Each structure stands twice: as C-alpha cells, then as structure tokens.
Amino acid sequence: MSDCRRQWNREDELPVYLAGPISSGPNQRKSYGMFSSVEGAFDSKTIDFDSYAVGRKGSRTPRSRSRERILDSGDPVEKTPGDAREGSQTNSTGEIDGTGTERGKSLLQGGDGIKLLDGRLLIKGGRVVNDDQSFYADVFIEDGLIMQVGENLVAPAGVKVIEANGRMIIPGGIDVNTCLMKPYLDTQPVDDFLQGTKAALAGGTTMIIDHVTPQPEGSLLEAFERWQEAADKKACCDYSLHVDIPKWNETVKDELEMLVQDKGVNSFQVFMAYNDLYQMTDSELYAALSFLKELGAVVLVHAENGDLVAKEQRKILGMGITGPEGHPLSHPEELEAEAVFRAITLGNRVNCPVYITKVMSKSAADTIAQARRKGSVVFGEPITASLATDGSHYWSKNWAKAAAYVTSPPLSPDPTTLDHLHTLLACGDLQVVGSSHCAYSTSQKAIGRDDFTLIPEGVNGVEERMGFVWDKAVAMGKMDENQFVAVTSTNAAKIFNLYPRKGRIAAGSDADIVIWDPDSVKTITAKLQQSAAEYNIFEGLECRGGPALVLSQGQIVYEGGKLQVQQGTGRFIPRKPFPDFAYQRVKFRNQVKNSQGVTRGMYDGPVYEVPSMPKYITPSPSAKTSPTSHQPPPIRNLHQSNFSLSGAQIDDNVPRRSGHRIVAPPGGRSNITSLG
C-alpha cells in the first residue's frame, strides 16, 4: 500500500489535484463548518476557499498567500495528461487590472500567461449549493477552473457575466455508471461517447465514469486503451473509466496493478451474475477482493445470483415464455438481494469496500442499509431507471417497449420501489445515483425477439438522471438541495477519489458547474432527447427541475435548451487509489483486526491413529503437512531415527539440534508452540 503511494508522489507529471485529497479530504470539512456559522462572515469578503483548493494543504490559509496559490494551481493543471485541455487554456492578464477590490486585483494578477478572453466567466448572483451548505456567492471561472468564490466579485472588463438571478449553482453531476461502448455480440450501443456525453451534458451531468468491458479472454489493458482512445476522440465531457474484470486469474493481477499504478483506474467491477460468462465463484471473489483491497481500489459488484438466474431462465423458456416479461421472471428480486448480501459478507470478511452497482429493488436496498448499520463499508447505487419507473412495462403488449426496459438486475415490478429507494437515498443509506446508461436500438434489442435471454441489456437514463432525482426526491420534500448535490455528484467524487476536483464548487475545483432551474417542467420523450435510442423508457413522464445552463471545463455547453459541444473535448481524469472516503475505515480496521492465536502448552495426550488417510479426502485446505504426529508407532520411530543414523552431519555444530530433540513431546511435535 505505502509503496504505491510513494510511487504516485514521485511522478511529477501527475496533476497536483490528486496529491492532496487523501490526506486532507474530510478534515477540512469540519473547519469549514465552524467558519460558516460566524455571523456576517460572508459579507463583502471572499470566503477563503483556498483551503479547500485541491493541491495544497488545508492548514495554510492566510488570504495574503492565496494569490500565489492561485498561480500555483494554474501550473500543474497544464500538466494534466489530457492534451485536450491545452486548447481550452485561456489567457487573461492586463485587461482586468484596475478593477474593483483589492481581492479582485490579486486574483487578476494571478494568471500571467497569455490567455483567451472566453476562458473567463463570472456567474453572478447565484446560490452556490454544495453537499454541505448553500450560500449566495459569485463564482469566477478562468481556465476551466473555479478561481474564486465570494460575494460581490466585480467583473473585470471583457469577462462574460452570467446572471444567475438567485438560481442554484451546483457542481456538475457525475454519472458513475455508463456503458457507452459495451459490446453485445458484434454490436455497440447506439449511444457512443459522443451521443452519450451529449445526453449527459444536456441533463446536467458533466462527468461520466464509463465501464470498460473486456472480453473474457481479452487483455484488460488493451481494452482500457481502446476505450480511452475512443473516448478521447469523442467524449464531450470529462470522463473516467471503471474496468470490469471478466475472469479472475493470475495474469489479470498484473494488469490490475498496472491499471491502478499507471493508468489512474481505481475501481473495478466484478460479476456475480452471467453464469459461464463473467460470473466468479465466491472463492474467486474472495481472492479478487483481497487483491483489489491491497491495491486500494473500489470494488464494484454486479450483484445477482447467476447460478439461479440461469436456472430460472431455462425454466421460464421451458414454459414457453420467450418475451421480455421472461426477463424479470427469471431475475426475481430475491436473487438480487441474496447476491448483495453475499457480496457484503465477502467484503466484510476481506475488509474491503464494496460498491453495489444498480440497486434495483427494495430488498437489495434494505440489505445494504442494514449492513451499513452494522458498520460494513458498502455503498449502494440506484440508477435513474429504478428511481423513476417500475418494471410493470415488461408486460407491455408492445414488444419494443417491453424490450427497452430489459436490464439486469431488472426493474422491480413493485411500483412502490422507486419511492423506497428515494427515501433511502435521502437518508444516506444509498449514496450515489448512476444511470447505467447503455442504449441499444430497438433493432438491436430485437436480436432477442424469440428468446428474452438474447435481448441486449441496458436502459437509457444519463440525460434524465439529475432531473428525476430532483423531481421525485427534492421536489417531494424528501431530500434537500445539499443532499441532492451529494447523491448526484459529491458522493461519487469522494468514493472514486475525484474530490474536490469534481463534485464541489470551490476555488481550485474544475469549472463543471450547472445552474439548476428547479421550476422547469418538461415531458420526457424520445423525440427531444439527445440520446440516439429511439425509445426512452421514461417516455411521457413529467419531470420538474432541470439544468438551465451547463458549464463543462469552464465552457458553456448547454444553455436554454441548446447544446453546443465540441467532440473530443472531454479529458480522461485519472483517479488515485485509496480514496479516503472508502478506505479510511478499512485501514483502521486492518490494524485492529489482526487475529491472534492462543498460547498453549503442547497437547501431549494420546492421538488417535488415522489408519490411512482415506482416499476420498481431497487435498485438505491447508497445504501444510498433515500432522507428523501419530502415536509413536514403529514405523514412525524408525523414521525419526533416520535423522541420527549417519554419524556426523553438516550442521552438527548447531546447538538447536539437541535442544530440539529434547523438546519433542511424546505425542510428536506440535506447531502450537510456535505461536508464543
């Protein structure tokens, strides 16, 4: 563990963003809390968000220094691996001089490179909503970064000013579960990185974490690179990648290590479902979890009991049910809950954080909630579909419609599920909202028109994600706006170690910002969506709340319903291992959890003689030698005497030999003493 930490620090190319968060994440929040309660603290001064700025220690906060620090933060940014961002580097120097306050000045002196005008933005008069608090402040953006957050910032000439008019300014959403390139048979989802990220931005999501799904025989690294390449060309918003582990074996280990150490991947998905394809046995899962824990990665689990799903599928097909309704029938809720329970148990045993992707049913969610109450480090991710609709549509008479809902685990047919999931989300029992966006066209879905097991699995939802959480949770009074930010953005950033670069509006964070309009109402329909799929599973649902304006990397990409994006502007965001949010507890538990043996005297009573180790005993779990220990039967004695037969031995001079001989108990030697 410590090794890889060191390695990271040595590498200078890495963005400084990622250097700080581990040690300074949660601590700062506390100091922030105190400060904000001082009355009038915000009046006419810039809140010292610098202390939250990524890349520096929280302890050094005096404002006088902030200037230099802004400078500092500018530099490492340019060194981020994604070359794409070079283009968006903007300049700003002279023009701003002489404006406004002292602070304004200091800010402006900050950037001394040559920068373009359009790189700077001031959002005025909005209410900044973070996961911990909301306050009125202006946000000044430069070079794709938030440079300053404070009241009454004065706009320098030439800086574009956006009037927020009291609307909410929230950190852009992070969708941690998309599959924009997941191959099925020989087809790819209709929403690739371009379509998918366009849809994401239109919905207020400014970052996605996509799943790399290598073939069972394929190399993880190769697949990763393929995905990265495709995304670099097409993605319009920042992205990062999870890697799915299709099969557990020794070669995978090296690749995993490389991915974590060099490629900036800190999360891997394992499957408990897809019998004979991706499914891992409990032993493999145990091994995988142990290994990934050592690497400091977050383990995502697709939790369904694949064995039973396969049996049920066969049964349902045997009954002559071939339509999409066979899908939920063969994936009953219990199998999901069971696998979640098992995954959590495994996580507890290994002491590894477990992240359950796609929580689709009440019982699975309850299982997670209960485990958290018992102290397990487990996170649950409901998705747009499970939060906004239910599985009754599987029984639709329209095949295309029914098939559009096919995803695994399936949507629960219980219509009260979504309400329940929202409640758990609001109270923190579930933490993150994903979308599991994986859109196949109807003709692709129709591959399984005669056999539901062949229908490619996946639903849309990347675009609707934020809107439905607002509509069903915040607008209903279940959740407040801060929690809304937490579940749509901040928690994900923390779990996957993107915080505070993403998931927060603070000086130094990326300028992924959404101005949220809580009152806009729109009706979801496939006609108006960005996604290329011809069917939207939320078709006809009304949704309150939506983005009025979306900034990605400091650029306005969505305003008033219009999307202006540039293909390939998305950067790959590397993520470091050992996210504090998941691993802090794990580390402490590691220290505490060492089991200890009992120091005993040797057992010197009689030992039953096992006639012959019966033939049916498969290799006993321990590879240690079976006890050398039977009651001194003749053969054994002979064997022992063998040692002393040949007079002088090489190591005769070593004294332990004789000592050893004396200690040897009548019942044979025992390992027990070695514990003391």
Place this chain on the structure above:
Amino acid sequence: MVMFAPPTWPRFHLLLSHLSDKGFSQPLFFLLISSSSPIRSLVSSMSERRFCQEDDCSSLLSRLGSDSPRPRMKFGGMFCNVEGAFENKTLNFESFSPQTQRRRTAPTQTGGQDGGDAATGRTMVFPSGTTRESYGKREGDRLIIKGGKIVNDDQSFYADIYIEDGTVRQIGENLIIPPGVKTVDAYGQLVIPGGIDANTNLHVPQKGLNPADDFYQGTRAALCGGTTTIIDHVLVEPGVSLLSAFDQSRETAEQRACCDFSFHLDITRWHEGLYEELETLVKDQGVNSFLFFMAYKDKYQSSDSQLYEAFGVLRDLGAIAQVHAENGDIIDEEQKKLLSLGITGPEGHVLSHPEEVETEAVYRAITIAKQANCPLYITKVMSKSAADVIAKARKKGIVVYGEPITASLATDGSQYWSKDWATAAAFVMSPPINPDPSTPQYLTSLLACGDLQVTSSAQASFSTAQKAVGKDDFTLIPEGTNGIEERLSVVWDRAVSTGKMDENEFVAVTSTNAAKLFNIYPRKGRIAVGSDADIVIWNPKEMKTVSATTHNLTVEVNILEGLEFRGVPTVVISGGQVVVEDGKLSVTEGSGRFVPRKAFPDFVYRRIKARSKMAEARGVPRGNYDGPVHDVISMTKSVPPTPTTRGPTCPKIVTGPRNLHQSGFTLAGAQIDDHIPRRSTQRIVAPPGGRSNITSLS
C-alpha cells in the same frame, strides 16, 4: 339444538350420519352417547368390529400423511372447555389415533357394561390379550402411568395412560388397573412425549474417524436424557450409492440402537443420476429428508445450481431439504489465511468460521429454496444473525425451519480460547458455537416465540485422542460436540424454568414439531391413543449437574461440564418398555426399530402444494415484433454458451414461406366458414415479419 332432545332411534341415526358428513367435531357425539346408553353400546360394538379388522394389517402408518394435523383442532376446540368434561369418561383419543378413521370411532375397549361404570366414575381397562401380533417382542407388555399431568404440545391435562404392546391404548381419568399390569407412579410430575432428536451423527465418519459414540452408546445417552427417537444422518460419500449407504447404516442401527431411529441422507455430490435412488428412498425406504452441504469446499460442497436442481427434485418427491449452511468458499480462504498467520489451535476454527459466513449461507439457502419452492430445514442454527434471517424469512412466508442445538442453547464459544487444548478442541464443530455470550438466550427466545421450531443435538462425539489428529492444524480436528443427553434438560432449564416458554411449547420444540416436520406424527411426538408408547415422566424441579464422569457417553470431555440444569426425566418409556427408572438404565441393544417416514408431510407441504399451483408464470400474448432486427453476423463466435442450452433462435425469419403458407388457406375458393368475418381481418393483421411464437401463449 336438536341434539339435546332425547332422540328417537332412527332419527338419531340420521343425525349421526348427518353430523359426521358435515365433519362435526367428534367429541360432540360423546355428549350424546353418554346420555343414551343403548346407542352407546351399539356404537361401541360397531367400532369394535372395525377396530379388530383394521388391526390385522397393523397399518399404523397407512394414513399418516393424510389426516394428521386435523384432530388437533377438534380436540383443542370447544370440547375441552366444557367443565367436567373429562369426568366419568374416557376421552376419545381414538380420534387422534392414526389407526382409525374419525367417523367410525368410539371408546373401544371401555367397559361394555354401560350403567355400572358410569356410576362409579371409573373406566375399566381390558387388556386386549393375544389377538395382536404386531410387535412380537413387546407382546403382553402392559403398563399404566398414573396420576401424571399429560403434556402435549397443545394442552395439558391430568389423565392416566394405559400402554400395551408398545402403544398407548387408553388415556383417561381413573383407569382401573387390570391385574398384572405394572403401574408407574407419576404423581406431581409431567408426562410428556419422548423427545425426538432430529439431528445426530452416531455413524458418520469424519476424516476417516468413527464417532466415539455409536448407535449403542448414543441411544443409551439419548434415553437417559429423555429422548426416545433419533433421526440420524447417513453421510453418503461422493460416488457411493445412496441406497447401499442407507442399507448399511440401517443395518448397523438395527443391531445397535436402543431406541427408535430414522435417517436423513446427506448428499455430498448432486447429479441428475441420483434421481432414481432418491425416488426409491422416498417411496420405498421411508426417508423423506436430505441434507446438502454449502460448506466443506472441494469435498461435500454443493453449488447454488446443484442446490436448486436438487431442491426441485426433492419438492417433486415430497421430501424436505436440509442444509448445512456455511459459505465453504470463504471458510476455505479464511482457513488458509489463518494457518499462514501461524494460528493452528482450535481458536482458528472459530476465527475461520465467522458468524456472517453462516448467516450468508442461510440467506442464500433460503433464497434458493424459495425459488425452487421447496421446504427448507436449516440444521444447526448457531448464531443470532442466522436465526434472525430465518425468522425474517418466515415472516415473509417462506417455508423454512430452523434448528438450534443443545450446544448453541446452552453455552457459548469462549472456550475455543481455552488454554487447555483438549477442552478447546472438544468445542470444535461447524458452524462453531458462537463466542457471543448472549447467543443462547437469544436463540431460546426465538425458540419460544416459534421463529425456530426444533431442537436437536447435532451429537457427534470424538474422543480427545481423535480430536488430537488436528493438534497441529485446526482444520483437521474432527468436528462435533455432545448434547444428545442434555438436550431436554437444557431446553427446560433455559426456556421453561425461566418463564420464556410453557410446558406445551417445550413438548413442541423437543418432540412434536420434529415429528410433524418429518412426518412421524402422531405416531411420535404426541401422547394419544394409538401413538407409540414413547413417554417420559419429567420432573421439573430436580436439578442435575452435567459432568463427563457421570454422563452416558464414552467421550471424556463434556462441553457442558459443570453446568447445572433444572428438569430431569425420572422415568423413560421407550416402545412400551421402561428403560430408565430411578436413575437406572436398562436397555437392550438392538431394540430400536427403524421408523419409516412418508413423503409429503402435511405440516410442511400443504403450503408448498398450494404455491406450486399458484406460481405459474404467464407470458404476455403480443403481436409479433415486425420491426427491423439487427443483423448479428458472427453470433456463434463471440457468444460463449449462454446460460440457456436451448437452441439459438433463428435471428431472421424469412417472410416468404410464411406468407405462402398463409395463403394456402384462401386458395380454394369458397370455404365452410366464409361467412365468418374474422377471417379477412386476420389476414390483415398478419405482420410482414411472420408469425411469432409469442402469440401462441394466450
């Protein structure tokens, strides 16, 4: 109601038949009967004839499955509330006897002389003498238990019991003792059905070691503790025929056992080929329960798929699935880890079998059983969380039963850390006894409220020398603890004398529930006319201290050493023989009989049957999908075998042939049903993509 008017003869006859048709409760007859003696004698003579007829075949078990639980309702119902109802008459326990059908019954052997008895308020008992031939060696063995309080699982009452030929013949107040009948005095004590220990391993070798206590030693200890029936496990090693393993165990047991016994079969490697043997076992050999292991990786462990298949088969056969619920995969890894840490002592056992691993497996087993719609019985519930999972599943309506054992009810696992290796090793069993000291109380509470149903012992005793095989490696220690002898006392002490449970529930959890579950009720598990004379006279006040020096097993360590338990059996009657009296044990080796158990126990299978009918999923009748279908070129290459083995669907249905086929209908000008308009419409509906199978479902 009419009934209380003195009835004229024919009218009464009608009434009788009428009532019985309606299934009226039996005891009502006896109100009538006792008020009108001529009829009474008639009825009794009628049934006497029947009784004798049926007795020839000694078909005690013939109708076990079909009518067991019903009588309880009648009995416990209205009638017993009537004041003085028991005076002067023999209770009609015959209606509960498995031998006779309810309608025909009547007090059979009661003094046919009407008037006299009633006046004295006594009932004469006539030994039935030599006509019976069923139980050869118990011929003529007659006993009467006087003055005790009979405790069944539904109620308690004071009555005497007359026993003959190993069967309860008569229950009633003030039975007159015929000469030559031995009297057992039970004044001030409880008379309970003998205990049934549903989980013993007296003949299950582990790692090549035979248990220290075999059928003889084990059943002796069982009898001393008030257990008169054991259900032992037959472990079938992978590759061995089920039938031959069963036969071998049965033979051994018949030679050695001192009390009645039956068998569960432990299936260690499931495959389809076992079906026939299973069928034979269930239908011909009287085995209706099978155990599967979720632990013991690479040895006995079954995968989820295997369990699902097996459960499906068991459900069809009407058997009960049992599981040893622990996640063997995790245990295996944990064991390796601990050994590599240098922990080799017995504490490694409990460290490598953490509670969650048990809980997880219980949860999974329940999920699988629910999917397969098969009744599930969790053996050895050792931890609070496992018990909670069972309780919760039951609340959701799943047919699952949980069995805590003597050890988990009486002690905790702190002894695994004992400095004395032998003591620590003696506690080694799987799942391990939980180190949490509040576990026994918690399990007792769940037992009392019915969330757990059966207590057993999981008896499997290995001597210290045998355990010492694993002295350098805890994974080699043979697993098993004692508990067969202490079971009833433990439950009484922990549950009844603390006020958690009443005496009826005590009988239920120690005997009746097991009998019902495994379908030997009411032959076992109840004191009723016709039941086996397996009876324990229980002294709830006496105390006993458990010690290896005084117990009846051969093992030298008793895990309950030094614990004091209130409640002991004073007299134990097994098969009509007094085997324990005044602390003395007198048993005959080989006197135990094999008790066959029929399939489809009502207690378990009623719900399962109903659910099987309900659970049929239906497809949706849809029009065909006629849109474009993505052309999959290389399907075979990239798809690894999909879970279904069905043939791959043809991705494209060519439209040509289909249409031709359809047009065949209309070719020949006029048709018989030309006048029916639907014809033409059908043609229009026919989609270009051809017909799909989906529509055929409706």
